[in-house]
Amino acid sequence: MQTRSNFSQKHPFIFGFTLIVAAVILFAGVTAAFRMWLGDGRGAATDESLGLVRIDGMITDAERTNTWIRTLREDDNIKGVLLRINSPGGAVAPSQEISRAVGRLATYKPVVVSMSSVAASGGYYAAAPADLIVANPSTLTGSIGVIMQLSNVQDLMEKIGVKRQSLASGKLKGAGSPFKPMTEAERDYLMAIVNDMHQQFVAAVAEGRNMDIKDVQAIADGRALTGRQALQLGLVDKLGGMEDAVDELKAICGITEPVALVEQPKEKTSYLREILSNINITISSDAVEPGLVIR
Numbered sequence: 001m002q003t004r005s006n007f008s009q010k011h012p013f014i015f016g017f018t019l020i021v022a023a024v025i026l027f028a029g030v031t032a033a034f035r036m037w038l039g040d041g042r043g044a045a046t047d048e049s050l051g052l053v054r055i056d057g058m059i060t061d062a063e064r065t066n067t068w069i070r071t072l073r074e075d076d077n078i079k080g081v082l083l084r085i086n087s088p089g090g091a092v093a094p095s096q097e098i099s100r101a102v103g104r105l106a107t108y109k110p111v112v113v114s115m116s117s118v119a120a121s122g123g124y125y126a127a128a129p130a131d132l133i134v135a136n137p138s139t140l141t142g143s144i145g146v147i148m149q150l151s152n153v154q155d156l157m158e159k160i161g162v163k164r165q166s167l168a169s170g171k172l173k174g175a176g177s178p179f180k181p182m183t184e185a186e187r188d189y190l191m192a193i194v195n196d197m198h199q200q201f202v203a204a205v206a207e208g209r210n211m212d213i214k215d216v217q218a219i220a221d222g223r224a225l226t227g228r229q230a231l232q233l234g235l236v237d238k239l240g241g242m243e244d245a246v247d248e249l250k251a252i253c254g255i256t257e258p259v260a261l262v263e264q265p266k267e268k269t270s271y272l273r274e275i276l277s278n279i280n281i282t283i284s285s286d287a288v289e290p291g292l293v294i295r
Helices: 002-010 012-038 063-074 092-106 122-127 154-159 184-209 213-219 227-233 242-253 271-278
Strands: 049-056 078-087 111-120 132-135 140-142 146-148 224-226 260-263 292-294
Touching: 049 063, 049 242, 063 078, 063 092, 078 122, 078 242, 092 111, 092 122, 092 184, 111 122, 111 242, 122 140, 122 184, 132 227, 132 242, 140 227, 146 184, 184 213, 224 227
Parallel strands: 049 078, 049 260, 078 111, 111 132, 111 140
Antiparallel strands: 140 224, 146 292
């Protein structure tokens, strides 16, 4: 007893931290036990269930989202799918992949989109093929456009006395290099890429929304829109929140009773990561900032 008292007095910080860690481990263990006892709270597919797909944050990869979309598409117990989007956009190809997956899903069963704070650019790309789009009046959406962001550090390199040399197999191989000025030919070449991707985006919106492509082109200048403005322009169908979107989906599916929303299981994380998250220590990988994004 005396030894423990002496240790806590001599090393109060270590002693206190040890107690906190022990408490957190105990709490995490109890929480895990309750989860096993009660289930994960997301429900399981029954004869009349609805699927839930979430698109959150920057879109940098489509694989996990599309795998879940395919799972819901092939599950006969899933009568319809709610696509909940809270994303400002992201890389072009993953946004396009998700859009195609949503379009394919919509040929099998009803898909309703619920837009959260933002569903712009790549986020809107993903939403366009759905049967119905519901946005909050203040949701930021639209922003139909593509941007390529390039930096030039030539002046900085010269100031610190660094010179760079490169060998390329063609005059356009080094287009967009941050170490030299961009030539007119390089600018035209890169702009052609941006314009082609933009045209693909516009065509996808026109097809998904059943709009004349000229009407889409008229508003596809990168402008962001509120949900209310988007409704007036035909980019969304109704104003409301997630509960309203669920009600719309149930009506389309002919469901009148309460129904389970089947959500993709969360990715498994290590026990240590879960403990640290409970004491507000964040472990994350480096952010990815793509050079060519839909915004």
